[in-house]
Amino acid sequence: MVGAGKRLIRIVLVVMFLAGSCVDPYRPPEISAPNKFLVVDGFLNGLGTSTIRLSRTQNLTESKKPPIETRAIVQVEDEKGNGQTFVDKGDGSYTLDNGNLQIGQNYRLTIRTAAGRSYRSDFVTIKRTPKIDEVSWKALEDGVQFYVSTHDETNSTRYYRWEFEETWEYYSAYYSQFKYQKTQFLYREDNINHCWRTEKSSSVAVATSNKLTEDVISRFPLTFVSGSASNRLKVRYSILVKQYALTAEAFDYWQNLKRNTEMLGSLFDPQPYQVTGNIHSVTDPTEPVVGYLSSHSMDEKRVFIDASELPPWRIPNGYEACDADTYLLMPPPTEVSAIAMGEAGFIPIDAVLNSIGNVHGYRMASSACVDCRVVGTNVKPSFW
Structure with missing residues (x-):
């Protein structure tokens, strides 16, 4: 709340009426x-x-x-x-x-x-x-x-x-099994998919x-x-x-x-x-x-x-715009690597295996789509 003395502040917005004329904003x-x-x-x-x-x-x-x-x-x-x-x-x-x-x-x-x-x-x-x-x-x-x-x-x-x-x-869009830490992909111990x-x-x-x-x-x-x-x-x-x-x-x-x-x-x-x-x-x-x-x-x-x-409403989950992509550890020169995406703040979701069962990439998404702690906490309230 912004006051000025004990008088009422009335802000008048002045709109110029001639098309094409210069408009100088009025700032009281x-x-x-x-x-x-x-x-x-x-x-x-x-x-x-x-x-x-x-x-x-x-x-x-x-x-x-x-x-x-x-x-x-x-x-x-x-x-x-x-x-x-x-x-x-x-x-x-x-x-x-x-x-x-x-x-x-x-x-x-x-x-x-x-x-x-x-x-x-x-x-x-x-x-x-x-x-x-x-x-x-x-x-x-x-x-x-x-x-x-x-x-x-x-x-x-x-x-x-x-x-x-x-x-x-609430639950984030994706359940993350891995975390990115200092150029390494490690198994995650905590749950960042379930929050309050x-x-x-x-x-x-x-x-x-x-x-x-x-x-x-x-x-x-x-x-x-x-x-x-x-x-x-x-x-x-x-x-x-x-x-x-x-x-x-x-x-x-x-x-x-x-x-x-x-x-x-x-x-x-x-x-x-x-x-x-x-x-x-x-x-x-x-x-x-x-x-x-x-x-x-x-x-x-x-x-x-x-x-x-509640009635069978179509309640949004808040993550409708989220999307995940696969990024390889050793991608072609024209593609971005999983490590580069990890450095950019993207979070690994799960591993992608090649034909012989070895990890050659990770499915990843932005933290806003994976980490529910961005807008809440994964610590269960005592009254829950």
């Missing part, structure tokens, strides 16, 4: 300005480990990952001034294990960066999150729709937010029961998983849903963020505006800070779907 100064505002992501956990992630904003033209903020001092303090310091993990994340933060009590976060700049959140009250009643799903025409249901018998929650993690099992991949949700999912007589959320549509756009449902799929109780102020923040990031695109959609959080710069009160500090406990629930439970 906000796009190229060195905006490096602090981003604070995380929450205070009333019944477990609290994790705060610090990074910096970057311009829209930058393709690298946002820079992380390391060597900061992150603390939480109560209204009496008693403080606890988070542990710096060195990767932009800061954790507080067993902080004994009390449900119903008020706390705030303080941050001092390595550059000496100070930031502080408003005081926030830790809320108790109700249990998730159910994570359900329904197979639709071309995919699976997931729902989440919950309730609070005390009618004191009213505002909810959810995040989720998707994990799915995990992705975290990037959308904002919030709901409220504030206008209902009872604090009940029934079958809230959490996410849709397509049966044709990816290989998620090809073998076995799992979704871990995390539920958080929000205050009315936190709900407004996330709802406005959702409108700004997901509901734009036509003249009839809500217009973008500055989303203001509850974290402020002490060093420079005019400096924007991105993020909102919430405080609550967390509940989570995981469900699995096997491919056998």
